[in-house]
Every structure is written in structure tokens, then in C-alpha cells.
Amino acid sequence: MNHHPRTYSRVTHQTLALLGGRIRLARKQRKMSEADLAERVGIARSTLQAIEKGHPTVEIGLVFEAATLVGVPLFVDTPARLGTELARVSETMALLPRSVRRARGDLNDDF
Amino acid sequence: MNHHPRTYSRVTHQTLALLGGRIRLARKQRKMSEADLAERVGIARSTLQAIEKGHPTVEIGLVFEAATLVGVPLFVDTPARLGTELARVSETMALLPRSVRRARGDLNDDF
DNA sequence: CAAAAATGATCGATATAAGAGGCATAAAGT
DNA sequence: ACTTTATGCCTCTTATATCGATCATTTTTG
Known part of the structure; x- marks a missing residue:
């Protein structure tokens, strides 16, 4: 249970x-x-x-x-340029100190 | 059944x-x-x-x-949201140590 | 206003997704 | 070559998401 x-x-x-x-x-x-x-x-x-x-x-x-x-776009089909940029961004975000990421509000558990 | x-x-x-x-x-x-x-x-x-x-x-x-x-970005669909997110990102980027920004290639020599 | 429609919430029954494991094959490592 | 390690694909069991219904509000509409 x-x-x-x-x-x-x-x-x-x-x-x-x-x-x-x-x-x-x-x-x-x-x-x-x-x-x-x-x-x-x-x-x-x-x-x-x-x-x-x-x-x-x-x-x-x-x-x-x-x-x-209802016509809500599910993206995932974003233009390649946008995709790579977002990937780059998320990679870089991992380098931020936890305190900063917490302030941003996008701290997802570990690393 | x-x-x-x-x-x-x-x-x-x-x-x-x-x-x-x-x-x-x-x-x-x-x-x-x-x-x-x-x-x-x-x-x-x-x-x-x-x-x-x-x-x-x-x-x-x-x-x-x-x-x-694993760092797969989930849908950032509309231009509006993309805009605000990118703005948020660039703000946060300013917080990055110079060494990191240099590694990213965001640092163009001067300043 | 009253009537009708839409919404928020809950509930028991049951269809089924997720877990746990096993086994064979394929990659990777030594 | 051998030995791990990873993957693909099963089955059985268990936990639970979905259904369909009901009821109380809220919102819309006539």
C-alpha cells in the first residue's frame, strides 16, 4: 500500500x-x-x-x-537554429550556481 | 474485454x-x-x-x-513565450562568470 | 429574472499501464 | 578470443488511470 x-x-x-x-x-x-x-x-x-x-x-x-x-502547437518541430540555440542555453544553464538557478526558479532537482 | x-x-x-x-x-x-x-x-x-x-x-x-x-528542451512554442524566455536567458547570462562566457564564445574581446 | 448549460469535484468499477524479472542477442571493453 | 554491459522483447502481477455517473456551483443565455 x-x-x-x-x-x-x-x-x-x-x-x-x-x-x-x-x-x-x-x-x-x-x-x-x-x-x-x-x-x-x-x-x-x-x-x-x-x-x-x-x-x-x-x-x-x-x-x-x-x-x-484545438490547434495548440506541440513544437518539437522547431527550426533547427532555434533548437541548437536552446540546447546551447540549457547546457550553459547547467553551469550556473545553484543559488542563481534557484533565483530564476528553474532548479530541477539535481544538477 | x-x-x-x-x-x-x-x-x-x-x-x-x-x-x-x-x-x-x-x-x-x-x-x-x-x-x-x-x-x-x-x-x-x-x-x-x-x-x-x-x-x-x-x-x-x-x-x-x-x-x-537528459536536457531535452520541452516545447517553447509561440514567439511570445520564446521572446520572454530568451530575455530571461540573456539576463541570466549576465550572471555567468567571464570564463564561462568566453567558452561559449559570447565574449567578443572588448570588455 | 428563470432556465439551460458549463464547470468543478467526487466516487466505485474495471481496463490497463507500470513494475519486476527473465532470457537471448548485440555491443563494448579487456 | 572472452567477459561485461547494454539492449530488445517477453510474461505475470500489481498499482492505478480512465470511465461514467452523480451532485453542487457557477456561468451563460433567453
């Missing part, structure tokens, strides 16, 4: 919340109800609520389906 | 495959084995394999954790 509760990094939580919020916003802009979108994705309304709240435990495929159905 | 098999759009499949591939690549670049990364994320090796294969049914939190642990 007592399995360790899973922990997620701050980055994960932030990203999930951002993505869920985007989906919710895009859905409303398209004037769809939760029931509307849930039906189109083929999931229960309660599941869509979990998605829009950014719960870490929902299946990634369901999240991506909802996102694409 | 006879629940409909779930279907996913091509975009979802492509994005998942791309993301999984990037995680796999980044893991190898860091010379980590599947067992290494799986242990750090706190998941079974079989689950990590599912992630790197881009299976739609894995929990999104686990995928994002794996991605961040």
Missing part, C-alpha cells in the same frame, strides 16, 4: 501547467465545452479536466490529441 | 516518436544506459523503452521527467 509517492521536477510541473492552460484557452476560443472536446478526443470529461489541470499521470497520447484538436 | 482500441492522429504519433528519439539520443550523448536513466527517473527500464519508442500510453509526467533529466 505504501509505495513511494512519485515526485516531479519543477520544470515538469510548469510545463504541464502551461500546456494544460494552453489547451483550455484554445478550447474556449473555439467555443467548445469540456464535453465537446472530450467527446472528440474520445475520453471522459473528467480526464480532460485532468489534462487541462496539468496532472502528470495522464497518458501523453491523450494530451497530445487534445492539444492538436 | 472489448473496449475500442484507441486511435491517435498522425501528428501525435510523429511528435511522440520525435520526442522519444531525442530523449534516446540525448541519453546516449551523456553516455547513460537505459538502466541508468530509468533509475534516475525512478521508473522501470521497460517503461523507459516505451518512452523512447514514443508509445502514446505512458504517463506524460514520466516522459517530461526523462526529457528534462
